[in-house]
Amino acid sequence: MKMGVNASWLKAVLAGTLCAGILSGCMGGGSDELAGSGASGQVQTGKTRGTFATIVAGGQQPIQVDPDAFATKIYCPPIQLKPDTYLISKYVRGKENEPEGLLYQAAIEEWARSCTREGTDQTRIKIGFSGHVTPGPAWKGGEVDLPIRVAILPPAEGEAPIVSELLAVPVTIGEGQPSEAWTLVENKFLVPQNKQMKIVFGFDEGRKKRR
Structure with a gap:
């Protein structure tokens, strides 16, 4: 059953409106459009300068204009969950696979990404994930590290990833907690910048040992 982590809340975190606590370094200059839970919006506006320019028009008073309003748009890759990688059962x-032997279940429930311009030829991608860990009957309390693989791939199948990172999410779970x-x-x-690619993610427990 899906728990109560709201996608719009996660998007707000990526947008920088909730900069304390979970977000270790909010990006300056504002964020762009966001896509969450598999949404496929692909074009977003990049920030180039955070200051306002003053222009003078035909005898009128100077007008404050945000140069970012004229910035060229940057491509932001779509994000998608790799099939069958949203859940871990330990x-x-x-x-x-015996109910009484279950330690915990962890799920990825919401995700979002945003893009901003970095220099003249790069794009910085910010990605957010959220979910729940639910302890099972055999859990005695403690901390788990959830492994999430993020891969940024070129459009052609079989090409090497542009980025492939294994991220660890530490979660402390008390014995008997609901989640x-x-x-x-x-x-x-x-x-x-402006190269076609896609973001693929999911839990990655590595190669499982043969029994």
């Missing part, structure tokens, strides 16, 4: 060794919400916002992704 069990006590030897009790896999614990988690949020991750990361803005370190730099890619070439």
